[in-house]
Amino acid sequence: MKILASRLSSILAAVLLACTVHAADDAKPAAKTAPGGAAQGGAVADQHSSPPFLAVVNGTVISAGEFDTAANEAARQKFYHGTPPEGAVEELLREVATRMIERILLLEEIGRQGLKPDARAVEEKLSRYEQRYASSPRWQQERERILPSLRQRLEQDDMLAALEAKVRNVPPPAEDRVRAYYKANPDKFTEPEKMRLSLIVLKVDPSSPTSAWEAAEAEAGALRMRLTDGGADFAELARKHSADDSAQNGGDLGYLHRGMLPEGIQEKIDDMKPGDLSPPTRILQGYALFRYEAKQAAKHHDFATVRPRATDLLARDLADKAWTDFRAQLRKKARIELNTQRYPAIGALTAKSK
Template identity: 45%
Template sequence: MMRVRNGYANALGAATLALLLVAAPAGAAREAPDPAATFATVNGTVITVGEYAQALRHEARDSFYHGQPPEGGLARFQRRVADALVERELLATEARRRGLSPDAEAVEAGLARLAERGADEAALAAERGRLEARSLIDQLEAVVQAQPEPDPAAVRAFYDANPALFTEPAKLKLAVILLRVNPGEGSTAWQAAHEEAESILARLRDGADFAELAEIHSADGSAMDGGDLGYVHEGMLAPEIEAAARELTPGELAEPITVLEGVAVVRLEGRQAAQLRDFADVAERAAGLLAREQGEQALTTLRETLLAEAEVTLRDELLEPAGGIGADPDER
């Protein structure tokens, strides 16, 4: 049976308990439920209103910039936290059934950090339960997801069924001359850079050597290599350069391109189409991906099985949307 932490009532902030106020008919009084009261039972184990409130506070703090869900999202937020509490209890109980124990050192370290921030004994007692459950669940997940090495035939089947995972993206081979413009400079500097880029472009079209001009004019790191960027995967370039390069044929120059760093003169040197890598080259990676997928599926199956077989009762009336975190009851 989960221990009911009566002392936690004093550690709860009024803003968190405000979430638990039940919507009442007009004119009726609204009262916050007793933190020691039962919020849910999971296979006979009690989850208190106080523990639910603690979970709401943690999740709100971690999920929302202002510590409260968006307008209209309170009911979904409450339900999500309630479902997570039920799952936490199921997984922690399963971990104990398998003989796992909380990592005492990690739990104490977490409590020590909280104590340094001034938490009182009631808050520390409540946090201990959360940290112990988290430790148990982390260990359980690691055990469940640890899968034996996949059968070679299964690995090959996984490779064949997921070509996108083993396809090397298309590549572009580019040369660039970057005329840098500092962010703080005004339109005059940008105009001057464009005019210089037009002049360089005209010289290149008249037969000037790209590498030579890059060494003289380019502020890019590739200048000493004659502006040669080598082959670059699509998606790794500035969007403006990539969009222009798609329209070029090898050897063709683009019109000057404005990018974040300045103005660029670009020439497409070549392109490589996306290519599926040979199975022999990626077999080890395929095996790792398959094992991870099997581990994730095993964990999902465990969660679904535990929930399907569980006896869960929940005070659904405490999930009624009753206003934002921190709202004054008299103002709702």
């Protein structure tokens, strides 16, 4: 029940945050200061040093409280309990600020275009909320207060999705553009070098004493001698001794490319060539023997083979560019005042003020 209440509180907070944007006529941010929240990591300036707002977008205020709440929630999700890398908090603040600014501009564009929400889809989503939290006392207590804001949020999200789909609906790329894209991006159409490996794993529990690890290493060494000096069959030994799922296939892992092997293993494989057998190698699960079976060279596919893929990738890139350019144009035409005194990190945002 506590977990449910916590999740519900987060949802309700997000709904209220997204639906409480104040008009500039109702607040004069430059006239006075008021305390606001502080984002994680101390990235926000002293809360009394400047007016309590993030930005004024075409006359609509994004308050410091709204921004701080959104930034704190984003930080919790992205960094959890870890220490953010240098500059990561500032970058996150800019991302959150950009999303909030663009949401206002996109909602304005929805109004200009006269888009309407899909009432049926919104009702279905509301119904799912009702079903999910029907047994929650918190939901029953807050339901009447939250539903109007929740409905508004869902309607806005539906229209925003429709607007994005409309902008991304670009014409299919012409043949010459697809060919040019194929030539300019050879790496996208090259199958990487692959290696075929076989594996035997002698399992050891990570918490086992040193003696257990030493015993597994010795057993792996004995199996290796049977393979190199006694002519034993690798597949047969794998089926009898390996704890890996590949044992039923005689240890055959099939063809793998770089990045598919655990860290630390690839470096050892790089020094091997087809036919080589590794020494006993300690891995997380125990001790392993690898046999390098074969290598498959990198292969660059001809245009005819990958034409559908090239077309799809280019179409996706063009749709992404259309959406990015559309949002950039909205920002360029907007009157945006950024409170860089309170939030120095957002000074890097390229917002044109009028």
